[in-house]
Amino acid sequence: KAGVTQTPRYLIKTRGQQVTLSCSPISGHRSVSWYQQTPGQGLQFLFEYFSETQRNKGNFPGRFSGRQFSNSRSEMNVSTLELGDSALYLCASSQQGINIQYFGAGTRLSVL
Amino acid sequence: TQLLEQSPQFLSIQEGENLTVYCNSSSVFSSLQWYRQEPGEGPVLLVTVVTGGEVKKLKRLTFQFGDARKDSSLHITAAQPGDTGLYLCAGGFSGGYNKLIFGAGTRLAVHP
Numbered sequence: 578k579a580g581v582t583q584t585p586r587y588l589i590k591t592r593g594q595q596v597t598l599s600c601s602p603i604s605g606h607r608s609v610s611w612y613q614q615t616p617g618q619g620l621q622f623l624f625e626y627f628s629e630t631q632r633n634k635g636n637f638p639g640r641f642s643g644r645q646f647s648n649s650r651s652e653m654n655v656s657t658l659e660l661g662d663s664a665l666y667l668c669a670s671s672q673q674g675i676n677i678q679y680f681g682a683g684t685r686l687s688v689l
Numbered sequence: 690t691q692l693l694e695q696s697p698q699f700l701s702i703q704e705g706e707n708l709t710v711y712c713n714s715s716s717v718f719s720s721l722q723w724y725r726q727e728p729g730e731g732p733v734l735l736v737t738v739v740t741g742g743e744v745k746k747l748k749r750l751t752f753q754f755g756d757a758r759k760d761s762s763l764h765i766t767a768a769q770p771g772d773t774g775l776y777l778c779a780g781g782f783s784g785g786y787n788k789l790i791f792g793a794g795t796r797l798a799v800h801p
Contacts (some may be wrong), residue, residue, distance in 0.1 A: 582733075583731075608787045610787055610788065612789075612791075613774070617704070619791055619792075619793045620732075620777065620779075620789075620791035620794075621791075622788050622790070623790065625786075625787050625788055632787070633786055633787070633788045635788075645801075654713060667727075667731050667732070669731075669789075673786050676719065676720055676781035676782065676786070676787050676788075676789070677720070677722065677734065677737050677781075678722070678777075678779075678781075678784070678787065678789060679734060680724075680731035680732045680733070680734075681731050682729075682730050682731045683729075683730070683731045685729070
C-alpha cells in the first residue's frame with residue numbers, strides 16, 4: 578500500500594505570494610491532518626479534514642486554509658506569504674476513529 | 690493549553706550506551722505515539738501505546754505509557770549509530786479529534 582504522498586517536495590516563494598501544497602493520503606484513510614514544523618516551534622497542528630469538512634483547527638491565522646476533496650486528497654493554501662512561514666509542512670493521514678497518524682515526507686517551503 | 694514536555698532535548702552518546710527519553714504532560718491522552726524523523730523527511734511511526742501502564746518492545750527499544758496516561762518514556766538499549774535521529778513523542782485524544790500534540794523532540798547522536 579502506498580504511503581502518504583506530498584507534492585511538491587520543495588518550494589521557493591517570495592513574500593506576498595501565495596502557495597498551494599498537495600497531499601494524497603494512504604488508500605482508505607479519510608482523515609488528513611496538516612502540521613507545520615520549524616526549528617523554533619517544533620511540530621504544530623494546523624488543521625484536520627474528514628469527509629471534506631474541517632473538523633479541527635490549530636492556532637494559525639486565517640492566511641492558512643485547506644480543503645479536502647471527495648477522494649480524500651487534501652490541499653493546503655497559504656496566502657500573503659511571510660518570511661516566518663518558511664517551514665516543513667507535513668501532512669498525515671489516519672483511519673476513521675483511530676488517531677494513529679502516518680506522515681508524508683513533507684513540503685519544504687522557503688519564503689524569500 | 691495542552692503541552693507535552695520532552696527531555697532531554699539533545700543527547701550525544703557512544704555506541705553501546707543505554708539512554709532514556711521522557712515525555713510528560715498535565716493532560717491525559719488516549720494514546721501516545723513515538724516517531725523518529727530523519728533530516729528532510731517526515732516522522733516515521735515507531736509505536737503507539739494506548740493503555741495506562743502499557744509496555745511495548747521493538748527490538749532494542751522499550752516504550753512505556755504511564756499509569757495515568759500523562760507520561761511516557763522511550764528506552765534504547767545498546768544504542769547504535771543507526772539509532773541517530775530526532776525522536777518525537779505525540780499525544781492523541783479520542784472522540785474523533787485526529788489531532789496530535791507533539792513534544793519538542795530529542796535529537797540523538799550515537800557515535801561509533
